[in-house]
Amino acid sequence: MPEEPVDNISGGASGGGQSTQFDPATAGTRAEAVVDRxxxxxxxxxYGGQAAFECLVRTILSQNTSDTASQPAHDELMARYGGESVDLVDALADAEQSTLAETISGAGLYNQKSEVMIDAAIxxxxxxxxxAEFDSFVKDESPSVVRTRLLDIRGVGPKTADCVLLFAGGRGGVFPVDTHxxxxxxxxxLDPxxxxxxxxxxxxEANVPAEKCGFGHTAMIQFGREYCTARKPACLDGPEACPLVDQCDQVGIDEINETAVDPVDTS
Structure with a gap:
């Protein structure tokens, strides 16, 4: 079984959380069966265990860019503004916007993201x-209250809020939805x-057990990178090329003409 990539919003093996196991034979819905496979x-x-504000920063960096681009930007940010004795909230609240933007420039949209981070820190x-107090809020308050508060921060959308709930708060039943x-x-x-x-x-979240939702999020992203890409999913090379073809309705897939369109274009 492969290791979780370091270039991942979860931070890979060093990003908190713990290994777990679940039995594919117990799947009660097709969505759960997909996650089990x-x-x-x-x-x-x-998942869980990341520092909440650092997780928020990491997730903002990941917006509209790849993990391979956002991870080095996160590392540069932490090298300049982080440290064991440093409060990252204070450091970014006091940061010069142009300097922060330069630090995270590898992640794209760096001017916008640096402004969002500074405003969030303030x-x-x-x-x-x-x-530390923000971390306690994210981990101890009810998920609905935390999610609502996070969504009130400028530049924080549902996916970012859910990633903080999942990777920092360790909340089961949270299934962040990105483009993959x-x-x-x-x-x-699985959906219309x-x-x-x-x-x-x-x-x-309704059809996947709470303890599997976080894994389902990261695994679907990995599957989307390796097999189910937007323009040329593996199934266009033949059904044997995709390990989940038996679970897939192939909505938007034209195997004869070897094309793939967004499913919304078929409705």
Missing amino acids: LGERYWQKA EIQAEFGSA VHRIARRMG PNADHEAVRAAL
């Missing part, structure tokens, strides 16, 4: 006082072709 191919893990500093998860769930027929990100999230 991915668990046979990839790592099996329960807001969190004013309300919670420190990174959104595409795969609809292409497989025209379902938006929030509809897909609600359906997956």
